[in-house]
Amino acid sequence: MPPLAPLTNSAQLVLNWAALFLPRLVLALAVLIGGIFITQWISRELNRIVAKSSRLDATLKPLLVSIARYTVLALVIVLALEQLGVQTTSLLAVLGAAGLAIGLALQGTLSNIAAGLMLLFLRPFRVGDFIEVPTVTGLIGRVREIGLFACRLETFDGLLVFAPNATIWNAPLRNHTRNEGRLLALSIAVSAAADAARVKAKLLELAHETGALTRPPVVYVENLNSNTVEFVLLCWILSARISNLQHTIIERIRRELTAMGPDFAPQRILRRVPPDTDPARFMAA
Secondary structure, eight states: OGGGHHHHHHHHHHHHHHHHHHHHHHHHHHHHHHHHHHHHHHHHHHHHHHHHOSSSOTTTHHHHHHHHHHHHHHHHHHHHHHHTTOOHHHHHHHHHHHHHHHHHHTHHHHHHHHHHHHHHHHOSSOTTOEEEOTTSTTOEEEEEEEOSSEEEEEOTTSOEEEEEHHHHHTSOOEESSSSSEEEEEEEEEEETTSOHHHHHHHHHHHHHTTSOEEEEEEEEEEEEOSSEEEEEEEEEEETTTHHHHHHHHHHHHHHHHHHTOGGGSOSEEEEEOOOTTOTHHHHHO
């Protein structure tokens, strides 16, 4: 019997430890599992609430849901650790030091977070805008989500573009839909025998019939030679409608001018943008 005494004492210590620790472990697991389900439920409800909200900017909706989800999850983890007897104050100090070391190692990721905050604060674009970063090949599309780390874009042909925030923030950006109107400049060449006044009147009439102008259209003669007269039509059209209307206007110009007679039939219709040195830019301003 005496040789078994140390083993008996060890077993008693294990039993005593188990009697004290296992209930805490079970309670901590229950808090953690229950907290995860609560976090998922809160995330779903917040998604439903913000989706119905008309006052909240669509750009901020996914960010607010993410912040709420991770905040609740962090509280759940802290509560679970407290059930195990872990001193959370000292743990937070350790996590702070570890966070500093991780932050130094992940400077690129932190730059994406900083860029994401600047994008959300300055709002160079919003969810739904069509943007382009000319200096980065392939970085063009409609914004579907603005996150803390990256933005999700959808290209015209349906491809997903996952763009780090720092890449967008550190380069010149074009927003194709932010301004109210976009310039549509068309060059129309007709026979020199055509009545210039009638051509101008018809082009202005067709421009007004679009019903989507943001300022009065302008028509002027760009070039004139013995065979042809080249007119330029400048229209400022609502950004949301320019994609469809540019095709409609070109087709209507071809059809309507052709119906006016052989001399009015367009010999060429081109979409153009006046160069920087062209005084016509002041006419469109």
